[in-house]
Amino acid sequence: MELSKKNGQVQNETGKMKHPPGLYLLFFTEAWERFSYYGMRALLVLYLTTSLISGGLGFDKAEAMSLYGTFTSLVYLTPLIGGYLSDRFLGQRLAITIGGITMAAGQFALFSNQSKGALYLGLFLLIIGNGFFKPNISTLVGQLYPEGDKRKDAAFTIFYMGINLGAFIAPFVCGTLAEQIFAVRQGEQIIHYGFKFGFLAAGIGMVLGQLLFNLLGNKYLGEIGKKPVGRAKSKDDKSSEEANRPLTAQEKRRTAVIFIVTAFVVFFWAGFEQAGSSLTIYTKDFINRDAFGMQLPVSWFQSLNPVFIVLFAPIVGKIWMKLSNRPQGDMNIPTKMALGMVLLGIGFLLMVGACLQRGNAGDNVAVKANILWLVGAYFLHTMGELCLSPVGLSMVSKLAPKKLASLLMGVWLLSSSIANKLAGVLASFMDSLGHIQIFGGIAVVSIVLGLVLLSLNKKLTAMME
Numbered sequence: 001m002e003l004s005k006k007n008g009q010v011q012n013e014t015g016k017m018k019h020p021p022g023l024y025l026l027f028f029t030e031a032w033e034r035f036s037y038y039g040m041r042a043l044l045v046l047y048l049t050t051s052l053i054s055g056g057l058g059f060d061k062a063e064a065m066s067l068y069g070t071f072t073s074l075v076y077l078t079p080l081i082g083g084y085l086s087d088r089f090l091g092q093r094l095a096i097t098i099g100g101i102t103m104a105a106g107q108f109a110l111f112s113n114q115s116k117g118a119l120y121l122g123l124f125l126l127i128i129g130n131g132f133f134k135p136n137i138s139t140l141v142g143q144l145y146p147e148g149d150k151r152k153d154a155a156f157t158i159f160y161m162g163i164n165l166g167a168f169i170a171p172f173v174c175g176t177l178a179e180q181i182f183a184v185r186q187g188e189q190i191i192h193y194g195f196k197f198g199f200l201a202a203g204i205g206m207v208l209g210q211l212l213f214n215l216l217g218n219k220y221l222g223e224i225g226k227k228p229v230g231r232a233k234s235k236d237d238k239s240s241e242e243a244n245r246p247l248t249a250q251e252k253r254r255t256a257v258i259f260i261v262t263a264f265v266v267f268f269w270a271g272f273e274q275a276g277s278s279l280t281i282y283t284k285d286f287i288n289r290d291a292f293g294m295q296l297p298v299s300w301f302q303s304l305n306p307v308f309i310v311l312f313a314p315i316v317g318k319i320w321m322k323l324s325n326r327p328q329g330d331m332n333i334p335t336k337m338a339l340g341m342v343l344l345g346i347g348f349l350l351m352v353g354a355c356l357q358r359g360n361a362g363d364n365v366a367v368k369a370n371i372l373w374l375v376g377a378y379f380l381h382t383m384g385e386l387c388l389s390p391v392g393l394s395m396v397s398k399l400a401p402k403k404l405a406s407l408l409m410g411v412w413l414l415s416s417s418i419a420n421k422l423a424g425v426l427a428s429f430m431d432s433l434g435h436i437q438i439f440g441g442i443a444v445v446s447i448v449l450g451l452v453l454l455s456l457n458k459k460l461t462a463m464m465e
Contacts (some may be wrong), residue, residue, distance in 0.1 A: 003340050020144050023155055025250035026211070030137055032209025033100065034166030036107060037075075037175035038306070039202035040126070042299040044068060045280050046178075047195045055193040058114060062428045069155030069424010070121050072273060074419035078131025078302070081141075083225030083410030085132075092136035092143075092225035092406060093217060099133030100210035102126075107203030119395050122199075132238040135409040140225045142397025142405070150324050152394050157317035160390040161310055168306030170205070174198035185435030188295075229403055247401055253463045254399035257433045258408055260460065261337065261392065262415045264453050268341050268388055270426065271348060271442040272381055275302060277427035279351075279374070282435060286358060288368035302376060308382035316386045334457040340388030347380030348443035355436040399464060 046065035050056025059067065086095035106125030109118050141159050145152050175198065182194020247255070280298060283289070289296045326332040354373035361367035392412055400408040430438055 003089045019155055019158065020220075022144050022224070022409075023141065024218045025216050026137055026141055026144075027159055029209050029213040031162040031456040032205050032212065033103070033133060033137075034163045035170045035173075035306075036103060036166075036202045036206035036209070037126075037170075038167040038302065039170035039205065040107060040199060040320050041072075041276050042171040042175055042302045043178050043195050043198045044071070046193070046298065048282075049281075050193055050195075050265060050396060052146065054191060055114065055195055057114070057119060065424050065428040065430075067424075068277050069421045069427065071127070071420075072276070073417045073419075073421035074127045075130045076134075076399045076413045076415075076420060078127055079132075079413040080407070080410035080417075081226065082133070083406035083408070085141075086136050087404065087406045089228055091228045092140050093221070093404075094226075095132045095136045096130070096140075096225075097210065097214060099131065099136075100127045100206060100213070102129030104203050104206040104210065105129075107199050107206060109201060110199035114196065121244065135406050135413055136321065138393050139224065139397065139409050140221065141446055142395070143224050144327075147398075150321075152398060154321050154399075155387070156322065156390040156394040157313050158385070160393075160435035161313045164306035164309030166205070166306075168310055170202070171299045171302040173417070174201050175297050175302075177201055179299060180295040206274065211403065229405070250465075251401045255401065255404070255408065257398055257460055257463050258399055258411060259450035260456075261334070261395065261453075262316065262412055264337065264341070264424070264449060265388065265392060265412075265415040266335075266419045267343055267449050268384070270383065270417050270422040271344050271446050273416075273420050273423035274427060274442070275305060275465055277376070277424060278435075279377075280432045281427075281430070282351075282354075283305070283374060284364045285356070285363075285369075286369055286382035286435075287374050288371055291371065291377070301374065301378075304378040305382050305385070305453070308379055309386065313382065313386060313390075318392075323395050332457065332461045333391055334453055334460045335419075336387045336391045338450045338454035338457070340386070341386040341390075341446050343384030343387065345443040345446035345450065346440045347384065349376040350377040351378065351439040352436055352443065353381060355439065 045064055045068055047056050048059040048067060049061055050058070052058045077177075082095055082099065086092050090098070102125050106122045106129060109122035109125060110119055138159075141156060142152065145155060178193050178195045178198035182197045183190045184192040280302070283301050284298045289298070294302065320330055350373050354369035354377075357369045357373070358367050393409075396409050396412045397405070426438060426442070
């Protein structure tokens with residue numbers, strides 16, 4: 001099919017606009033970065049709670065959950081700082097490079113030594129590096145498209161597939177290295193885990209992603225993201241007027257919407273992020289993992305969410321595109337996000353079902369729940385995520401004033417920071433409050449807040465205009 005160019009965008013002979021090739025470079029860069037992060041995350045709680053003699057660090061469960069929550073909280077807090085620095089001083093491309101190198105160093109620190117000192121150094125470098133990387137690569141996706149482009153929601157859904165392609169592969173690779181290939185067994189029992197080799201694989205993945213970005217960036221991204229857009233360098237700078245003018249009333253209303261929606265999204269992620277903490281421990285102790293003639297490693301279950309993303313994101317992206325071509329247009333952003341929160345709540349109701357199946361077994365690990373409860377919960381959580389997270393990234397890129405683009409992307413990611421700390425606190429009470437109380441409480445709060453957000457739909461949509 002013959003291709004032509006229009007306003008810098010690829011167009012086919014029928015006039016249908018194609019996605020720019022830079023989207024796919026960012027897709028694979030993000031895939032490798034998420035491979036690095038989720039490979040490490042799949043092992044972190046297990047590494048913390050496994051005894052020293054078995055290759056872990058011997059934290060008790062409550063302490064490990066709290067540290068996990070603090071780490072994942074700070075991972076999503078530093079993008080606020082990284083977004084500001086890139087807007088004002090660095091530009092997105094340089095910030096991404098700084099972040100990638102720093103995160104690779106963090107993974108190699110975890111690999112280098114089985115000690116609390118190496119742990120804290122590695123987590124610190126991962127926190128700092130993510131702050132530079134995360135808000136800026138999402139901002140670059142938005143900058144590939146002109147203002148008002150209908151392809152943006154679909155583009156962020158494709159980009160989201162990259163996130164989850166890496167997240168899908170990572171637990172299999174890093175988990176297999178830690179729990180299978182480099183694990184020392186005595187019969188069926190693991191007596192020493194190879195966690196360090198899982199962290200090594202995560203570090204190598206980060207290096208590969210960064211090499212891809214830097215070697216191909218000029219070819220497929222051109223000048224996008226090279227210069228900071230939030231500060232004029234001189235009076236003659238063409239961006240001077242844009243950088244120095246005050247926000248308009250419309251821009252203030254749109255910015256307010258970002259903050260309001262972010263506040264709701266905190267509660268979605270607080271439930272969703274139980275995957276790396278309470279759901280991991282529950283899976284290890286109380287889910288029947290026997291399948292295909294083997295006992296499935298605990299870390300593999302964290303691939304359920306990303307594999308569902310990879311399978312269903314194209315379908316959801318096509319739905320958004322089809323709806324956007326209707327006379328009445330697409331479903332609006334608050335409606336999509338409200339649906340996401342309700343689906344998360346229903347997923348936790350399935351985990352309540354798993355608890356009820358075990359009856360009064362309590363901490364008796366011999367009594368297991370059916371694996372389908374867990375698979376169903378992850379599926380519903382994934383569909384909720386597809387309605388909320390890529391749509392939120394697209395929302396910020398559409399509504400944020402240009403000079404505050406990366407900073408407000410950092411504000412969006414701030415919801416995950418607060419949520420991850422809250423998720424860790426909730427998980428630390430799992431033993432004292434009980435599984436059914438935690439899972440049931442998250443379900444009720446998610447569904448109620450989803451309905452509240454839906455009730456604010458008209459007001460928020462008007463503010464976005």
